[in-house]
Amino acid sequence: MTPFKKAYEKVIRYEGGYANDPNDGGGETYKGIARNFHPNWAGWLIIDDLKKNADSRRIIDESESLLEPYVERFYLENYWRKIRGDALPSLIAEELFEQSVNLGISVSVKHLQTSLNIIAKGDVLAIDGKFGPHTFKMALDLLQGNNIKICYNLLNILQGSRYINLMKENIKYRKYIGWFTRVNIYKEDRGC
Numbered sequence: 345m346t347p348f349k350k351a352y353e354k355v356i357r358y359e360g361g362y363a364n365d366p367n368d369g370g371g372e373t374y375k376g377i378a379r380n381f382h383p384n385w386a387g388w389l390i391i392d393d394l395k396k397n398a399d400s401r402r403i404i405d406e407s408e409s410l411l412e413p414y415v416e417r418f419y420l421e422n423y424w425r426k427i428r429g430d431a432l433p434s435l436i437a438e439e440l441f442e443q444s445v446n447l448g449i450s451v452s453v454k455h456l457q458t459s460l461n462i463i464a465k466g467d468v469l470a471i472d473g474k475f476g477p478h479t480f481k482m483a484l485d486l487l488q489g490n491n492i493k494i495c496y497n498l499l500n501i502l503q504g505s506r507y508i509n510l511m512k513e514n515i516k517y518r519k520y521i522g523w524f525t526r527v528n529i530y531k532e533d534r535g536c
Contacts, residue, residue, distance in 0.1 A: 351442070352441075356375060356376075362391070367516055376446075386414050428480060431480075446526060449473070449475070450474075456479065460483060460487075462498060496530050504527040
């Protein structure tokens with residue numbers, strides 16, 4: 345299985361099917377692809393055609409095999425390639441991909457930059473959310489051995505902190521408490 349396919353299969357389980365939540369700024373969504381943010385995604389043409397039926401939500405959900413190639417290509421092109429997932433250690437690539445899908449690439453890269461600064465024991469990277477050549481080089485240089493597990497945990501801690509702050513700032517986000525299932529910590533099996 346390719347690194348992307350493995351990461352994709354982990355992420356897509358969080359993304360559900362068709363939804364149109366009036367409280368979601370992304371509006372109509374399918375498998376996490378928000379129409380308001382990605383109106384030109386090719387899958388919307390298929391979904392619009394399927395919505396012409398009386399029981400459109402059921403029909404859309406049952407049309408997963410028809411839409412799957414469009415969804416997978418969307419995530420490959422819009423997230424995986426932009427974070428250079430094939431070049432990063434798999435544990436970090438998978439986590440950065442998952443956070444990029446849920447929080448946006450800029451936020452996830454800020455989490456990576458913050459984590460790399462902590463591992464480097466100094467502010468060597470600007471926290472600008474851009475996955476440029478300096479961030480990429482630092483990731484390749486620092487993410488080896490035990491630093492991979494440390495970075496993974498830091499990324500997840502920052503992700504959880506982001507959710508807490510969103511929910512403290514605006515009560516409407518509390519209905520998304522399920523976001524916390526995305527936060528994981530790598531633990532060594534230490535026995536008891």
